[in-house]
Amino acid sequence: MSQKQFMQNPWSNWMKGEGPDSDIVISTRLRIARNLRQHPFPLLATDSQGEEVVRKVTEVSDSEAMRKRHQLQVIHMDQINPLEKRVLVEKHLVSPHLAEESRKGAVLLREDESVSIMVNEEDHIRIQVLLPGFRLNEAWEIGTKIDDIFEKNLNYAFDETRGYLTSCPTNVGTGIRASVMLHLPALVMTQQISRILQAINQVGLVVRGIYGEGSEALGNLFQLSNQVTLGMSESDILSNLYGVARQIIEQERVARTYLLEHTRVSLEDRIFRSFGILMYARTVESKEAAQRLSDVRLGIDLGIIPNVSPLVLNELLVTTQPGFLQHHAGQKLTPDQRDERRARLIRERLRVVDSQE
Amino acid sequence: MNCEECGKRPATLHLTKIVNGEKTEYHICEQCAHEKGDVFTGFHNFSINNLLSGLLKFDPMQKNGRETATNKPLQCETCGLTYTQFSKSGRFGCSDCYTFLGDRLDPLFRRIHGNTQHSGKVPERTGGKLKIRKELEQLKQALQSHVASEEFEKAAEMRDRIRALEQKMAQS
Numbered sequence: 001m002s003q004k005q006f007m008q009n010p011w012s013n014w015m016k017g018e019g020p021d022s023d024i025v026i027s028t029r030l031r032i033a034r035n036l037r038q039h040p041f042p043l044l045a046t047d048s049q050g051e052e053v054v055r056k057v058t059e060v061s062d063s064e065a066m067r068k069r070h071q072l073q074v075i076h077m078d079q080i081n082p083l084e085k086r087v088l089v090e091k092h093l094v095s096p097h098l099a100e101e102s103r104k105g106a107v108l109l110r111e112d113e114s115v116s117i118m119v120n121e122e123d124h125i126r127i128q129v130l131l132p133g134f135r136l137n138e139a140w141e142i143g144t145k146i147d148d149i150f151e152k153n154l155n156y157a158f159d160e161t162r163g164y165l166t167s168c169p170t171n172v173g174t175g176i177r178a179s180v181m182l183h184l185p186a187l188v189m190t191q192q193i194s195r196i197l198q199a200i201n202q203v204g205l206v207v208r209g210i211y212g213e214g215s216e217a218l219g220n221l222f223q224l225s226n227q228v229t230l231g232m233s234e235s236d237i238l239s240n241l242y243g244v245a246r247q248i249i250e251q252e253r254v255a256r257t258y259l260l261e262h263t264r265v266s267l268e269d270r271i272f273r274s275f276g277i278l279m280y281a282r283t284v285e286s287k288e289a290a291q292r293l294s295d296v297r298l299g300i301d302l303g304i305i306p307n308v309s310p311l312v313l314n315e316l317l318v319t320t321q322p323g324f325l326q327h328h329a330g331q332k333l334t335p336d337q338r339d340e341r342r343a344r345l346i347r348e349r350l351r352v353v354d355s356q357e
Numbered sequence: 358m359n360c361e362e363c364g365k366r367p368a369t370l371h372l373t374k375i376v377n378g379e380k381t382e383y384h385i386c387e388q389c390a391h392e393k394g395d396v397f398t399g400f401h402n403f404s405i406n407n408l409l410s411g412l413l414k415f416d417p418m419q420k421n422g423r424e425t426a427t428n429k430p431l432q433c434e435t436c437g438l439t440y441t442q443f444s445k446s447g448r449f450g451c452s453d454c455y456t457f458l459g460d461r462l463d464p465l466f467r468r469i470h471g472n473t474q475h476s477g478k479v480p481e482r483t484g485g486k487l488k489i490r491k492e493l494e495q496l497k498q499a500l501q502s503h504v505a506s507e508e509f510e511k512a513a514e515m516r517d518r519i520r521a522l523e524q525k526m527a528q529s
Binding site: 038039151157159163167174229234237 | 435436438446447448449450451452455456462465466469470471472473474475476477478479480481482483487
């Protein structure tokens, strides 16, 4: 896939809506942070030191061992425009930090976008695996194999006591951050979510909005990830996260059943109202879009709205973001223009699906 | 408790500011915090690293660290990062900073991770010795349990594998 296609194509593998528990778990993400010995971390590195790291990493990504498994395309952050950067962020392929603040930052992308390797983000290498549904172990298998190929060719900064050495003390040790993106409308509606979030913080896990640190939980989407990286093995970290996510998924299912059994009419009313607004509105703000899309998605998952695929919603979650809208329009848009385009895009997508079936 | 600003919405943010030992508490709702952004300067950019530097500033090791006050400042020989810089930014400059800061990092790691020792994956190529040592530990444990359950054939097998690994260690 060419660089242009990565930007134009709204689809990433993680939006496919497939995989285990995909009615609740949108995607699974795993990130592995690694650094090279004897190179200053990206925050301190000069431009030429940064370029050197990019060169070394891309050499390995071009090696036979890597090409056998993954065809990776390199995108240099200083060679794309701000809107294109934003699209990569909205598709969760790069972090806002890499897009906006890093110098000599680059990303190596696999065609289906399930693997993206950031170079010179906060750490020299950040391997990211992004899969649809609840697939922690699979994500780790893919990530650790890529890690092994890099390790065979590069001198990693590793210490027997501290493990993999990272730029930030919160990532040291295993360097892994695993997360699952959960759609939890019923737990929000039944007001159980805050109780659950409090409990989560007590077991070494953390919950964030869908665009990472500091972002809010738009459209009832919550990102659950591990906080501790030192002293626990990768399998401990993954099974801890797995166990807690499993519990939350079950709780969400119970809450959905409860709502269906006890408040069916008002639940249907809410869902169809949102569906109606999205089908006919002429202007929609991003926050409202996220909330209405969440309602529609719940309606689909519960069989209340037939004939709409949840895939459309995953796609819309990304394509109605400001960067994507503007990139498609080929120009900068005012917030009002964006709201109008967003409404049109959603109408068109929902209608196409509705008439297809 | 209701928000101190608008008095209507429940306060969800609780801030404690300590200036020269004087403590002031704020209880506000999220909306007012956004609106009053300028009152809480830097609030929106509040990141994990600000928190870390908060942890580091109260590091008792730094308080009585005479060497930092009287001698020349501690500095990583490779990248030049000083302890003061680290405690401000909460980030390392290079991988050698870990060696330079050494045991001083233990309290910080204990506070973040509840632990100071890595116990996960070890790189195949550069972590060779550690890998063997870990394998040895596991084999020795297995040997003990086989002896305890009187499975002597299996125990002998473990003993041979331990010897082979120990030789490998001595050679490398």
